[in-house]
Amino acid sequence: MTPLKVACIGTGYFAQFHYQAWQKLSKTLPIELVAVIDKDIAKAEKTAAEFRIPFAFSSLKELDFIQVDLIDIITPPQSHQTLIKQALELDANIICQKPFCENYKQAKNMVDLAKQKNQTLVIHENFRFMPWHRKLKELLSQNLIGDVLNTSFKFRPGDGQGKEAYLERQPYFQKMPKFLVHETAIHIIDVFRYLFGEISEVSAQLRQCNPVINGEDSALISFAFKKGMSGLFDGNRCLDHAASNHRRTMGEMWIEGTKGCLRLDGEARIWHREFQQIEEKQIDYAWQDIGFGGDCVYLTIEHICQHFINGTKLENNGFEYLKNIKIEDAVYKSSKDKRVITV
Incomplete structure (x- = not known):
């Protein structure tokens, strides 16, 4: 070949x-x-x-x-x-x-x-290829927690404080007029669409916590999904979460259904709690703690190469990705106009 x-x-x-x-x-x-x-x-x-x-x-x-x-x-x-x-x-x-x-x-x-x-x-777009998000997709397809009614992602990388924020890795972050949503929350918008389907409405409150940057670094975004469930992105780059590497999962996630709850923690562990039970049980799955985000860059590029070499279906073509940008625009408009925006 x-x-x-x-x-x-x-x-x-x-x-x-x-x-x-x-x-x-x-x-x-x-x-x-x-x-x-x-x-x-x-x-x-x-x-x-x-x-x-x-x-x-x-x-x-x-x-x-x-x-x-x-x-x-x-x-x-x-x-x-x-x-x-x-x-x-x-x-x-x-x-x-x-x-x-x-x-x-x-x-x-x-x-x-x-x-x-x-x-x-x-x-x-590599967040959807993070191994924990692929595993969550698999668990949802098994109807493990019944009908999903709510989800939330608390984004807390803890890298946004002080005058030196972002300068070591990606200094242009400080100058971006639209930052947290355009650069980062767009990842979770894509993950939400990957896991739960299309988004119909958004309501957002954006703010700037670190005055040395040009754009927003904190956001509360509420999503309504076409399938009837609700989602929340609660992001602040100035705050952290419990993790040995704050750039691994970038935060914590909850998925709540009629039969129980799935929780992703900062160590990339997935926990399952049955409805009306107290104890959580850890769900084992294979992943490698290398590179960025469980080697999601490699997994993304591998997916793309399989398309060009073997003709497999692409998940992340440009036309499909335009839907994420439409949702991003709706988020900014919602925060500016202080109202719910239909996507």
Whole structure:
């Protein structure tokens, strides 16, 4: 089988998890990571040397002489529109990190352009591929807790206090005019849709707790689902939760049904309590505490590669992801207008 030729653009903090995943996947699947691109050529060359990638470039346009099948864009949202257009000019399929573009209009235009070019645009939304969320999906399919009526996610990474907040890993976070929802809560919106189906209404209160940043870092968002259940996102980046690694699950989750409750804690343990019982029982499942979020970057990219190599169905194509951005927009509008917004 002809190998899937891949190029990556970006060498920031989170890119390391992508390169590690591509390197690991190339040992089990017909994949060749052929080039790394960064506007800082020194960073591109350093990454190429570290991961034994043949070519390092400072621009996507330099890929002209290499026929790549897939370009993985691992850069901030303000660069996405330009880079996606350049990648499509190379007749390549695309993986794009989230947040996907700067707004819905940009994202929709890029989805439409990829369709016109007959190329696949995939969004690297990795939270739904965290092993605990996959296990929760499996348990819900078994009707373990009956009809689900309520869910809540308490997001508490504890990394948002003080003047130095975010500067070590992702300094551009401080400058984002829309932060917690656009950058982070969008993950949980996608997880909620993955686990519970489509969202019909939102009501939100957003605020800024750390004055050194431009955007919001705290949010209370209430969701109504089309299936009749309710959900709550309670997020604050200045607060923490009980965990040995606050970036593993990023918080705690409860799913409550007519036959009991499922609870995810900060150690990625899943607990089950039967209805009207006191004791919880831990549910064992296999996962690896490596990389980011239970190696969810690897699991996401593996899912994408299986589509291109074996034709399996994609969960995270660009068109589908537009629904998340519509919900995000409704959240901001709800907070601004102080009213419930229909999605």
